Amino acid sequence: MKKEKAEEFRKVLQSQLDELVREAGKTVSEMTDEKTNFPDPTDRASLESDRNFELRIRDRERKLIMKIREAIERIDEGAFGICESCEEEISEARLRARPVTTLCIECKTEQERQEKIG
Known part of the structure; x- marks a missing residue:
């Protein structure tokens, strides 16, 4: 960034x-x-x-x-602005919506999916 x-x-x-x-x-x-x-x-x-x-x-x-x-x-x-999971850049739109985020939208979506399963 x-x-x-x-x-x-x-x-x-x-x-x-x-x-x-x-x-x-x-x-x-x-x-x-x-x-x-x-x-x-x-x-x-x-x-x-x-x-x-x-x-x-x-x-x-x-x-x-x-x-x-x-x-x-x-x-x-x-x-x-770097995803702690996949180490890709987190989109600026996501950071504007939630500046404290540590995960990109794809990794966060996967994390939430895993939480629902487990």
Whole structure:
């Protein structure tokens, strides 16, 4: 991949990373600031349900943060955009849709097919 394209993807990935880290910080801040006491058990249960949902979202985002950091490392190493399975170039369209991907569409399709079988 050309250096200019790799840098373009670096900017996209860094922007996503910054946004995810900012959102995670907001969540932590909001949860530590909440000192609300709900006498009604239904209100308390609703708050707990909302918190659990928020934490599940943040856990998914934490995993995405790790994938983004790995993708930036691949850019640094010159391996970004190369399928880890067949070692062919991953299409630019696929990288635009999912910049953290490590597999070309053919290998990803095969992986999903194998998962359905097994």
